[in-house]
Amino acid sequence: MIVTPKIRGFICTTAHPEGCAANVQSQIDYVKSKPALSAPPKKVLVIGASTGYGLASRIVPAFGGGAATIGVFFEKPGVENKTGSAGWYNSVAFEESAAKEGLYAKSFNGDAFSGEIKDEVIAAIKADLGQIDCIVYSLASPRRTDPTDGETYKSVLKPIGAPYTQKNINTDTGEVNCISIEPASDDEIAHTVKVMGGEDWELWIKALADAGVLADNFKTVAYSYIGPDLTYQIYTNGTIGRAKEHLEESAARMNTQFGDATAYVSVNKALVTQASSAIPVVPLYISLLYKVMKEQDLHEGTIEQIERLFTDHLASGGTPTVDERGRIRIDDWEMSEPVQKAVAEAWEKVTTENLSDLSDFSGYKKEFLRLFGFGLEGVDYEKDTKTEKPLPSLS
Ligand code: NAI
DSSP states (O other), X not given: OOOOOOEETTEESOOOHHHHHHHHHHHHXXXXXXXXXXXXXXXXXXXXXSSHHHHHHHHHHXXXXXXEEEEEEOOOOOBTTBOOOHHHHHHHHHHHHHHHTTOOEEEEESOTTSHHHHHHHHHHIIIIISOEEEEEEOOOOSEXXXXXXXXXXXXXXXXXXXXXXXXXXXXXXXXXXXXXXXXXXXXXXXXXHHHHSSHHHHHHHHHHHHTTOEEEEEEEEXXXXXXXXXXXXXXXXXXXXXXXXXXXXXXXXXXXXXXXXXXXXXXXXXXOXXXXXXXXXXXXXXXXXXXXXXXXXXXXXXXXXXXXXXXXIITSSSOOOOOTTSOEETTTTTTSHHHHHHHHHHXXXXXXXXXXXXSOHHHHHHHHHHHTTOSOTTOXXXXXXXXXXXXXXXX
């Protein structure tokens, strides 16, 4: 069928198989254009491996260090006349490219929060790899069913303590307006921590340790965000920030149990992904940020960020450089003074009328479409494409 984008608010309900493959290939090409990692992990598990930061975290050790990878994600396969989700096609493309290079790649499509998926992954590690030496936890999910009590928790993106009023953008129309969000209840805060905090990350590491499939000196990393003052109330000081605090507490607990320099939280840059486009205010901030960082020649996407994470920190052969709270900071360029000063100045002035001058909203929209495989060079979008694509390791 001919696949075209169908956008509903902050999601696109279609994805283009060849476009997603081209997107994955461009990330692989980027990694191959860089020097090989000097001390790469060799057997890597990525939880949340099909899109955004997790996909990049699978590509970098595989194509930059020859690692065997296991990927876990929750995606929809395509069927005849109905497209699957982008993460499905990304994973198909990843596995096909890995196979061409003789790299082991196995994928699990299901609920990472469940006990079943953990058991299946452990069985695959035992059968195929013996042990793993790196676990990347890159889940972004709106809900989680806790396997211990069967209860489903939902995360919310709300401020804590007081309402938050800020400029915002309607990404459909390009209208700059104002949004007011009421503060979260205590229950909403607790539920968001349940979903996006570190509890499940710890459960994964515990399950892997109990099964004896963690190599000595294994490392694990999960991703966080901090950002500037203007998103502080909705992010760092909001419900999601509470969950990220819990993630840091989880890292500290795992370091006590397994030894220092085992578990890290990496604070990453704000980027267009399926998860970030759902956060109020953030798309306008990202549009301004992209313009400033492109002008200052500092712009990075997920693959550049994660390549730097492995090269400078996780696979450098030394100990990662961390801030005063033990976090790796690959948001350093975003948070640098010249970048933040320029973004803050533009933020004060931005309106619907001057949006295209002051921001890179057109770049934001292009990148959003690329997440779903649209707008990639070299892809013939007029051509019939097969939407049913099996994932090699699952077929
Ligand atoms: P994303 O939406 O691109 O990726 C989420 C991944 O989680 C996908 O692979 C999806 O299949 C998987 N997933 C979701 N629910 C699942 C479930 N129940 N079982 C199995 N897999 C599931 O998200 P993104 O933006 O890459 O986020 C990943 C992490 O990075 C999050 O912790 C996020 O807070 C963090 N981060 C994101 C930033 C951004 O600007 N996008 C900035 C800094 C940190």
